[in-house]
Amino acid sequence: MTELNASEFRTLITSVFPELTASVFKLAAKSWDSLAVDVDDTLIFKFPRHPGAERALVKEAALLDIIRPSLSIAVPDMRIHDGPPIFSSHAKLEGEHLIAEDYDALREGDRQHLAEDLARFYAELHVLDADRIRSAGAGPIQAWQSSDAVRTKALPLLPPEIGSFAQAIISDFEALPPDPHGKTYGFFDGHGWNMAFDHAQKRLNGIYDFADSGFGPLHQEFIYSNFISPDLTARIVSAYEMLTGRKLDRRRIAILTGFHRLSELAELADDPAHVELMVRNVATWAAAAHVA
Numbered sequence: 001m002t003e004l005n006a007s008e009f010r011t012l013i014t015s016v017f018p019e020l021t022a023s024v025f026k027l028a029a030k031s032w033d034s035l036a037v038d039v040d041d042t043l044i045f046k047f048p049r050h051p052g053a054e055r056a057l058v059k060e061a062a063l064l065d066i067i068r069p070s071l072s073i074a075v076p077d078m079r080i081h082d083g084p085p086i087f088s089s090h091a092k093l094e095g096e097h098l099i100a101e102d103y104d105a106l107r108e109g110d111r112q113h114l115a116e117d118l119a120r121f122y123a124e125l126h127v128l129d130a131d132r133i134r135s136a137g138a139g140p141i142q143a144w145q146s147s148d149a150v151r152t153k154a155l156p157l158l159p160p161e162i163g164s165f166a167q168a169i170i171s172d173f174e175a176l177p178p179d180p181h182g183k184t185y186g187f188f189d190g191h192g193w194n195m196a197f198d199h200a201q202k203r204l205n206g207i208y209d210f211a212d213s214g215f216g217p218l219h220q221e222f223i224y225s226n227f228i229s230p231d232l233t234a235r236i237v238s239a240y241e242m243l244t245g246r247k248l249d250r251r252r253i254a255i256l257t258g259f260h261r262l263s264e265l266a267e268l269a270d271d272p273a274h275v276e277l278m279v280r281n282v283a284t285w286a287a288a289a290h291v292a
Helices: 006-016 051-070 100-104 108-125 130-135 147-157 160-175 218-222 230-244 250-267 275-291
Strands: 025-030 034-039 043-048 079-081 087-091 183-186 195-198 203-207 214-217
Touching (some): 006 025, 006 034, 006 043, 043 051, 051 087, 051 130, 108 183, 108 230, 130 183, 147 160, 147 275, 183 218, 214 218, 218 230, 218 250, 230 250
Antiparallel strands (some): 025 034, 034 043, 043 087, 183 214, 195 203
């Protein structure tokens, strides 16, 4: 699929929204699947980069129509425009990404409030009607790399000082029994790059990018906040247990976190643009695990 240039984005958007002719357009984000265009800092337009991403975008909009009324936190009110090319539009959720340095700067009360908001978000998602969610297109979440692939492709890229840690994570992952809570529909992408966080008010305004949502093991839902901070994950887990009455296994979450980072490294082992970051992600988690 040939990608559009900046002027083509503007022409396509204003052909559907002529009132935006005098607006300011800027590229908001570029991922493997889509390009996002920010208009006047109030609207987001997403353009899929390949046919699979088109299908995912249509599915995401259908899922959000079901999810949105059941959530306490704001999520995009996404509309699909058939094009060609197909694209989506939604009002921008006010806020910025939340990364580790931002979380470290938060005070105790703000950290706890954030954790409780996220725990409530997960609790509300996890009780949605599974059949209705499936009818909107939700399926299994993307599978990770196999243990053999991780050993073959990821381990040789790691520095010697974390090799034994990685070996142990793989063995622990292989020994895990099935998730005691089974599979549920969830977000499975709860890192800070999908959050609209108001840094002035220290509050989470919204969550976006549901393209990777689907049915998966419940404990896996809680690994992604470790990209922000293990402290945040611990708070989310405790708050979720209070809200739902479900008991979560913190050791399982730690093992899944480690294996997920090794799996991402194995998946991108031949990608020079991303492999260094993947190695760093494994090393960061190894350091956090040793502290714990």
